[in-house]
Amino acid sequence: MDEYPLLVAERIGKHFGGLRALQGVSLSLGEKTITGLIGPNGAGKTTFFNVLTGIYKPDEGTVHFAGAPLPSGKPHRVAERGIARTFQNIRLFSQMTVLENVMVGRHLRTRAGLLGALFKTAGTLREEQAIRDRAFQLLEFVGIAAHATRVAATLSYGDQRRLEIARALATDPRLLALDEPAAGMNAMERKRLGGLLEQIRNMGTAVLLIEHDVRWVMGLCDRITVLDHGERIAEGTPREVQTDLRVIEAYLGTSRSVTA
């Protein structure tokens, strides 16, 4: 791992009423890595993402990103700092076209204002074309450029997940946080997605990934953090995590609660 980690989250705590969704969870990751966040249902993985990306304010703990504290409770400021995300239950701008979805992602890195729009200045037109070109490029990168003009809601499930990744990449993130990007994909699609994520990492964007398919995630990630009942129970390389007794217990524990 790098000497100076890109992301350092320390002792994050978050509760909903009496429910402790996160308790003292720490996680750090370096540039050019793929990090997995796994754990049984209800472990607090999505809650951690929501704290990280400013949708929830944590009750305890701090997050540092690229050397400076990350503002809490301000999603757009987090995106500006360079963290982009996707959602477990896909949240596209469903009535906009596929291309427009990605173009929205460019908003953050472009400037055209009201007057430029009203009077169609040369600068605005040029920027608009640049937005369009970059968005199309990203669609090609994730492999759905053929659907650019379709309404987002009409895409297949897998393509919608890919579109969410393209939209997130459009914000030029340094960290891409993906909440179960492979959910509902078959083995073939998973393999392709894995290749895509490796490509993204190699181009210099770190990836943080929530996933249930342990085998797939073990093959893909450089490091893995395991949550259970809101607490971090293990952290390390896939090999280390795989043999960790608490992890085995947690995954078996889910079947114990079924029999109870």
Place this chain on the structure above:
Amino acid sequence: MKGVSCRWLVLGGAALILLPFALELLLGNGWVRIVDFALLYVLLALGLNIVVGYAGLLDLGYVAFFAVGAYVYALLNSPQWGLHWPIWIALPAGALLAACFGVLLGAPTLKLRGDYLAIVTLGFGEIIRIFLNNLDSPINITNGPQGIELIDSLHFGSLSLGQMHHVLGLRIPAVVNVYYLFLVVVVLGMVFSHRLERSRIGRAWAAIREDEVAAASMGLNTRNLKLLAFAMGASFGGLSGGLFAGFQGFVSPESFTLQESVMILCMVVLGGMGHIAGVVLGAMLLAILPEALRAAGDWEQMVFGRIWVDPSNLRLLLFGMALVLMMLRRPGGLWPSNARRNELQGQ
């Protein structure tokens, strides 16, 4: 294809230019006046469409911005303060102040949704009206319920649109002058709306309308963008208000009731939220139909030999029935945008 649309443009333009003369000839001056007012409603509906249609925010107090623009023009162009400012200052000043009020209304409503947003905006509209009604003491600013009279008519330097002019032997009465001015403003309003919709800002508004959480996570400053929508929408309202004051020559608080706000919202919703052509159609229909139905009393007299339903009641009755029918048969509006149509078919 291009040649065809160009021909339509020329034909449509010619029809719009000749329309007031045709109306004057066939139906009389009163109808040109009705169309003038309809154009002001179109401008209002276009403005509200930015807030409701583009950004997806509800505003039940929109008439407040119309009022602000009207009073700014009235105060800058009447004996009330003894001022007679040129319209290229008075109209933009009204639009600008209305935009400020738009931000003022927007700021406290940012976190509100649905019913709550409706109630707060509704209250805002009423507050402005009540202020206008009561700002005649201790210092007389608005002249209270009496309103402001003797407002200068719209004028460019010494050229007053409030008078009859003769051009090449053609008589051009005041209502026709004003028609041309309003037409130009409405066309500009449509062009600007269209450009806004297709711009980076318009795309951001659409994203917020579709999914605010996702929009914020993509780095959109939802607060500023919503305030911008309120301000833009309000400036259309303020401009329309200024034109109204200059045209009517008289303003009073009773022109700016909740009923007007509801009417403007109906125009947007009925025509097709977020779709410029639909909104224009909705505004024209709702502004002109009630006037047309005024004649219903005469028809009743003719057909039944007596008046069964009072014409003004009949107007409301038909109006209500049309609204209910519309919402049942065409929930996306008379002429919905593609996105709305998809949305409704998807359900």
